Amino acid sequence: xxxxxxxxxxxxxxxxxxxxxxxxxxxxxxxxxxxxxxxxxxxxxxxxxxxxxxxxxxxxxxxxxxxxxxxxxxxxxxxxxxxxxxxxxxxxxxxxxxxxxxxxxxxxxxxxxxxxxxxxxxxxxxxxxxxxxxxxxxxxxxxxxxxxxxxxxxxxxxxxxxxxxxxxxxxxxxxxxxxxxxxxxxxxxxxxxxxxxxxxxxxxxxxxxxxxxxxxxxxxxxxxxxxxxxxxxxxxxxxxxxxxxxxxxxxx
Amino acid sequence: xxxxxxxxxxxxxxxxxxxxxxxxxxxxxxxxxxxxxxxxxxxxxxxxxxxxxxxxxxxxxxxxxxxxxxxxxxxxxxxxxxxxxxxxxxxxxxxxxxxxxxxxxxxxxxxxxxxxxxxxxxxxxxxxxxxxxxxxxxxxxxxxxxxxxxxxxxxxxxxxxxxxxxxxxxxxxxxxxxxxxxxxxxxxxxxxxxxxxxxxxxxxxxxxxxxxxxxxxxxxxx
Numbered sequence: 257x258x259x260x261x262x263x264x265x266x267x268x269x270x271x272x273x274x275x276x277x278x279x280x281x282x283x284x285x286x287x288x289x290x291x292x293x294x295x296x297x298x299x300x301x302x303x304x305x306x307x308x309x310x311x312x313x314x315x316x317x318x319x320x321x322x323x324x325x326x327x328x329x330x331x332x333x334x335x336x337x338x339x340x341x342x343x344x345x346x347x348x349x350x351x352x353x354x355x356x357x358x359x360x361x362x363x364x365x366x367x368x369x370x371x372x373x374x375x376x377x378x379x380x381x382x383x384x385x386x387x388x389x390x391x392x393x394x395x396x397x398x399x400x401x402x403x404x405x406x407x408x409x410x411x412x413x414x415x416x417x418x419x420x421x422x423x424x425x426x427x428x429x430x431x432x433x434x435x436x437x438x439x440x441x442x443x444x445x446x447x448x449x450x451x452x453x454x455x456x457x458x459x460x461x462x463x464x465x466x467x468x469x470x471x472x473x474x475x476x477x478x479x480x481x482x483x484x485x486x487x488x489x490x491x492x493x494x495x496x497x498x499x500x501x502x503x504x505x506x507x508x
Numbered sequence: 509x510x511x512x513x514x515x516x517x518x519x520x521x522x523x524x525x526x527x528x529x530x531x532x533x534x535x536x537x538x539x540x541x542x543x544x545x546x547x548x549x550x551x552x553x554x555x556x557x558x559x560x561x562x563x564x565x566x567x568x569x570x571x572x573x574x575x576x577x578x579x580x581x582x583x584x585x586x587x588x589x590x591x592x593x594x595x596x597x598x599x600x601x602x603x604x605x606x607x608x609x610x611x612x613x614x615x616x617x618x619x620x621x622x623x624x625x626x627x628x629x630x631x632x633x634x635x636x637x638x639x640x641x642x643x644x645x646x647x648x649x650x651x652x653x654x655x656x657x658x659x660x661x662x663x664x665x666x667x668x669x670x671x672x673x674x675x676x677x678x679x680x681x682x683x684x685x686x687x688x689x690x691x692x693x694x695x696x697x698x699x700x701x702x703x704x705x706x707x708x709x710x711x712x713x714x715x716x717x718x719x720x721x722x723x724x725x726x727x728x729x730x
Contacts (some may be wrong), residue, residue: 319730360713490580490581490584491581491720492585492719499579499582502581503579503580503582503583504510505510
């Protein structure tokens with residue numbers, strides 16, 4: 257089932273035309289990877305899906321991004337509800353310098369999802385359990401989140417997103433600061449998330465896209481040049497540019 | 509040129525050389541039908557030895573390229589095809605050895621000589637098939653590769669004719685030596701036909717390598 261649909265979506269920073277006529281249909285409960293060379297607009301597109309780009313000065317868009325049938329750029333849409341529905345995990349863990357518990361409970365309170373302590377604790381434990389972190393941190397929930405390893409911090413970031421109960425999770429290079437073992441663990445977690453959530457993943461690591469995604473979009477110079485099953489993209493892409501990019505022969 | 513591309517070129521060249529060695533083996537084996545020569549089998553065995561060495565080198569190179577470069581797209585298809593073609597070429601070489609061993613004293617059996625024409629025709633046909641495979645691989649020509657598939661039917665037809673001819677001959681002769689040699693000829697025809705089958709496999713691999721399209725077993729689509 258279709259979850260995210262971009263219709264002739266364009267994005268500009270001042271006069272710089274970053275995203276050019278993006279059209280893509282992203283399926284529900286699948287992992288969709290977006291790959292492409294640096295500066296091609298992958299992250300800009302990702303940030304357009306939860307309107308985090310709105311905070312960029314001189315940013316303007318035209319076209320539509322439709323999530324669950326609603327154009328999120330419609331003037332009547334509440335941007336906070338979009339961001340609540342579309343969680344995001346960044347390159348480096350971006351935890352608050354507060355306790356593990358508070359990192360999760362903070363979002364619950366400001367989104368008015370839960371107020372009483374027992375409900376909050378239940379959600380905190382459930383989301384930590386979903387990212388397989390509860391066992392490691394159950395005795396130090398009130399200790400600083402920054403004491404965790406990078407991998408655990410990234411798991412906590414994901415737990416923080418899950419606590420808000422979004423439908424879509426965006427990952428912007430989620431493993432770029434992690435070592436190989438931690439990367440494999442986060443990849444396993446992302447694959448598990450597919451059961452409940454629609455995942456969009458931006459990555460420079462093509463092998464990661466090949467390993468974990470169902471579909472892959474190849475973006476070059478602000479355009480999606482090919483969107484197909486990951487298997488097709490990495491074994492027999494239909495466009496020459498895709499072939500050049502995935503085989504490492506691409507030159508701008 | 510990137511280091512990876514240099515390695516890929518080397519791989520392609522090795523495979524082509526291996527295919528040429530297989531052609532040479534078959535050519536030498538075919539001479540045994542014309543003239544008995546005890547040296548020919550030794551030459552064939554020494555070429556087979558070289559092919560066995562190359563088979564291992566090519567496999568190792570493919571494994572290394574996959575492990576170290578994680579190839580995708582055309583590169584992945586090329587390397588996986590090379591692994592399969594490599595194996596087919598080695599088996600062709602084994603068949604050439606079988607032909608040579610069984611054909612050793614055939615020129616002494618004049619009663620069987622009339623069968624050699626079709627055997628040599630078969631050899632000619634499989635040699636052409638191998639040559640087309642080499643050309644198709646070298647020039648990325650999938651049309652030529654597909655033609656090889658059609659040529660295999662002719663080889664199969666000739667094999668059937670040879671077997672029929674031998675069956676008729678066996679009824680006429682009671683000499684056990686002639687019967688034994690006639691049986692050897694059936695095995696030779698079978699070996700040549702197997703070489704044709706391997707050439708067919710190679711041509712299918714070339715089509716997959718070029719277009720990612722699986723043309724094997726067309727009647728058994730999954």
